[in-house]
Amino acid sequence: MEMNGNGKTDMVKSNREGCLLEFSGKVKRFSSRFWRDIWKVGQDDPRRVIHAVKVGLSLTLVSLLYLMDPLFNGTGSNAIWAVMTVVVVLEFTAGATLYKGMNRGLGTLLAGSLAFLTEFITAKSGKIFHAVFIGAFVFLIGAICTYMRFFPYIKKNYDYGVVIFLLTFNLLTVSSYRVEDVLKIAHDRFFTIVIGCAVCLFMTLLVFPIWSSEDLHNSTVGKLEGLAKSIEACVNEYFNDSEIKEQKDLIYKGYKSVLDSKSSDESMALYASWEPTHSRHRFPWQQYVKVGAVLRQFGYTVVALHGCLQTEIQAPQSVRVLFKDPCIRLAREVTKALMELANSMRNRQQCSPEILSDHLHEALQDLNTAIKCQPRLFLGSNCNQATNMLALASAHAAHHNKPEKDGGGVPTSNVKTDSSTLSEWKSKKMGEQGKENERKMLRPQSSKIIITSLDFSEALPFAAFASLLVEVVARLDNVIEEVEELGRIGCYKEYNPEDSKIVVVKCEKPPPDVTLNQLPPLASD
Template identity: 70%
Template sequence: MFPKVHAGMEMKMDDVRIEGSNKTEGNSWEKHLQIFSQKTKGCPGLVWQTMWKVGHDDPRRVIHSLKVGLSLSLVSLLYLAEPLFNGMGQSAIWAVMTVVVVLEFTAGATLCKGLNRGFGTLLAGSLAFFIEYIANESGKVCRAIFIGAAVFLVGAAATYMRFVPYIKKNYDYGVVIFLLTFNLITVSSYRVDNVLKIAHERFYTIAIGCGVCLLMSLLIFPNWSGEDLHHSTVSKLEGLARSIQACVDEYFNDPNLEETGNKSAEDPIYDGYKAVLDSKSIDETLALHASWEPRHSRNCYRFPWQQYVKLGVVLRHFGYTVVALHGCLQTEIQTPRSVRTLFKDPCIRLAGEVSKVLIELADSTRKRCHCSPEILSDHLHEALHDLNKAINSQPRLFLGSNNNQATNMLAIAAAHAEKHQKDQSNGVSLSSVKTDSSALLKWKTKMAAENRPKEAGERKFLRPQLSKIAITSLEFSEALPFAAFASLLVELVAKLDRVIEEVEELGRIACFKEYNNHDEDIVVTCERPRRNVAHNHLPSHGTD
């Protein structure tokens, strides 16, 4: 009887477990469904906001999307319309493929791809027909050998040509299309009798697709790569100006300076110079596409895309100094606010003058006119002199009152670290503390003579503590971070000369309008003497 009762109880317990597991699984599924519904509930609104933001940031994206849709509809008529399909046949689909591949956002990119595809197809077809003409004069076996050898030689030679830097930069896509078309025609000609007709149809449809793309890019709301490169240069100048001004304002005015290290990528200082640092590949691509574009300006001047690339290089070097200036806000050792206040006015004035020059350069570049002769005003020179006077008036902050005091403080810090080590290891305190530099040497010797396993564990804790005590104990350490900040400001002024020279050279090559106070007297010139601006506003050594 007992086993039966026990078996019945086990069956009931199993039922309870099954029901409990089913309830648990049901609850888990309900939780997953609730989480999924909560995540997908706001999905339509998020998608709509993203789509709206993409179009709002650049309305040309909407226009380009409509142009692509219209182009695909036009070339699809070759396949959909019965009369056109009877004339083109199955090859009409190549026109659709050409539009999808060739039609790019800017006219330069479309011209680059379209002409590469067209010339690559034409050259490949001509060479393939020549190979076929020679192969037809031989027997079937010799023909197969000849075609195989031709495919090998042409494929190897074309692939090797792709490694040439000039060809890889300008004609890589055309070489790829050449290889593809040549192999399709040459290999197909061995089995297909009417390969010549198929090649003609494909060439015509590809030409139609490229023609539609070029017409859409050049005639209907064209987007020029040169204009994008021009506007990108203007925005980089303005972004650097905003970064410098915001960085100096935050350094002197932010009461919570220690929290700046936790700023996100939406920091206005970071946003200002980020586009400059990331612009190398973008500038080179836009410049390459601009080199393919026709002279579309009112006066039909050639677009100086190479000079824009040079200016971009100079702006990136200028931006590296702005990055270092921003790094001064995030250092571990900060100059006290009382010390920074002594140099606040000249630093803010100097940063404001540098930003003003960059804004003036951006404005003149946007308007395509030469810079004002007064772009380097006396205010920048005066701000440099004021900063020089302010620094010279506080020599104790940067040099210290006693040279031996710094050494003694370092030795005291080392002795304190040694005492802390003894207290933690065996509880024995030091009887005396040395106040000379031998304390630091003794501490290092004792650390090297200790047990290796303990050394590895203790150094991770003691070394940072020693450096922290030593650095914060030095008298001149409070002013050192500001000295770095001030030197970077002066470095910005020195690098500003190179930026001005490149902008003036750009105006000379691009035939910018001559600056004049009266708009009606503005003239256009292609030659303009370069003004020597190198270091003509920096204070001389030894002057206040």
């Protein structure tokens, strides 16, 4: 019994030690992953660390309104509105902060002025008239402001200010019915909001400023580079007949960032329109939106090109190798043109007049010549194909046009007795149900029979790939036109051949997406 008790005690201790070791291992793995994620977020964009420090410093400054007695005696409990303003208004970029700060200040000022007018009108009226007037005015202002938010221009530029105006007006107007000297409260609240906005503007404009215009500019450059790398990787994978995970991820990420950029481009352009001129370069934010739209149209063709790698019917490698060199050369020239556009935008320099060089046209001619030299690949066995189609059509027609015959082999007459009509109707209905079930079972098989019976040319899948590659070249003209227009409006410096550098395209990891720096708006203020 004693040995048995010691054995149970040792088993409990070993189980406890095992649980402790497992728990400590989970804690170590969680802590290492946690610190690794913290380091990665800051490493992707060091400006995130700067923004976090700026927010903490701003909150510390406005908290002095509460912590220091002389300041607290001047503002009182309304100092909390300065803290709330910093939390809500201070955004990652200067443009977003200006947008929200100006909207908040203007909305609060207009709401306070209208609340003062309401109080002035109802100051000497009776209590009943005061209540009725406030209710009617609150209804009228609420309906008008809500309806105005549906206007596209107001929704785009001043929606946040309208919401702040409506909130502040209702708080002040309704509170004036029960609270004495509500206008003094409104004055103090507006004063603390101005203090909070001033701290935000100081931090965002003078302390390591982060500009929405620069983010939009860098985002456009990154999209050009991503499309270039996506096209090059797509063509290389098609002709190498090898699935490399890193290469497939590069293709997908290259055009995904372009297709998902519409809302982020419009938001950054809106914030950039509020920013002051901070460099010698002009920033035509409307033109950046146009360039983004053209790049999305270009990206749709790249998506279709990538889809040729994932179709069920593929051209054999023996067919692809015949056109490998001209296609790779054509893709290399398109990639080079896109990278030159990105390089010129990054340096704010007008692109070369010879960006569409003769090499691109020569590559197109080589591809055209290579296709013309293999006419039989694209024609296929038309005689066999026509014969199979004719046989299928004849069988289908014979099945549906076959006349009904009676027991003697003579076609039945159209005149039937009532009893025969009733019996045939019942048998026909039961037969239709059976045929419907049979049709459902045979439909997939008949589709496969038709597909396999047609003698498709083995080069037709490649023809689709080649046509999309030529479409990429055609859409490249639109991209070049919009980028050149951007350089003209933005007053980019003239092209200098000595300043140009040889662009070497490498399939590297794309830069981090700057749109991830835009934090989602708060649910409430």
